[in-house]
Amino acid sequence: MNEPILELSGLTKVYSGGLKALDNVDLEIRRGEIFALLGPNGAGKTTLIGSVCGLVRPTGGSINAFGAGLDTTWRSARARIGLVPQEMATDMFETVWRAVSYSRGLFGLAPNKARIEEILRSLSLWDKRDAQIRELSGGMKRRVLIAKAMAHEPELLFLDEPTAGVDVELRKDMWRQIDEMRARGVTIILTTHYIEEAEEMADRVGIISKGRLLMVDEKAAMMTKLGLTEAHFALAAPLAQLPHELSRFSVELEKGGTSLRYRGGDGTGRGKAEVAELAKALVNAGIDFTGIDTRESSLEDIFVSLLGEEEVPA
């Protein structure tokens, strides 16, 4: 396992009005991973990122980056950290080319026209290189932010909702960009409202709500621990009651006995296998069925059940 590149310990932020946006957050990010931070509006995601990037002053806890306390190594550490902010804070009258080139210089890297061209082409911004940023569409502006972060070649990159407002096709393009950065060894922490994005991209997922990190785990482990399998067997003839042969399965009759519902596998990851066993048990018990509809719960279902439905973002 790679060494930690970022360690938050007891990180707390209370804003001046008294709102606790981060509540004692412990988190360790390892070099080379893609970590997705999922949480509803106002959960504290941007505050967490801002604390590491020097935009928010924490009220408690500590931040270690690249193996040293951030408070002592601030300048050198900051040059190794990239940020694609949620909000556009770039000079709107600057051209795309200059904004992206400037971002490289800001962190002390030598100019490299070929690299800038490569980045702009990869984000479909090459045709717009001489346009002022204010002349771009919302999705293009977001891509300029990504280009700026890539130009600076950071080791640790924060993407705060990188694909919000970006159309589906471009979102997939951006996922490829992110993958490519990972291949070059960049460690990536992204926040997103698109659970599909976390599911697609992330090695590990953290779920944050009201400033508290509720759960952090490998994506696959989280799915095994919390994921449910649900299956519906359409029965050839209705059943009045469950035969005892099926008592070891978590099943119940529904739709007036014409359908048998299985729900289970959470905590064991054995849902699919149990559905297969159940199918055999039905055959052995002489119960005929005409179809099976199986569904595994997604990260979204897990997210919803952890947070309670009323808190989930649209």
Ligand SMILES: Nc1ncnc2c1ncn2[C@@H]1O[C@H](COP(=O)(O)OP(=O)(O)OP(=O)(O)O)[C@@H](O)[C@H]1O
């Ligand atoms: N500068 C500030 N002053 C006071 N309160 C703030 C400030 N910035 C954020 N907050 C509050 O802190 C909480 C967390 O905000 P934050 O922006 O970190 O959430 P988020 O998870 O990024 O949400 P979103 O998904 O909407 O971007 C919110 O209740 C917000 O109103």
Ligand SMILES: [Mg+2]
């Ligand atoms: Mg935010």
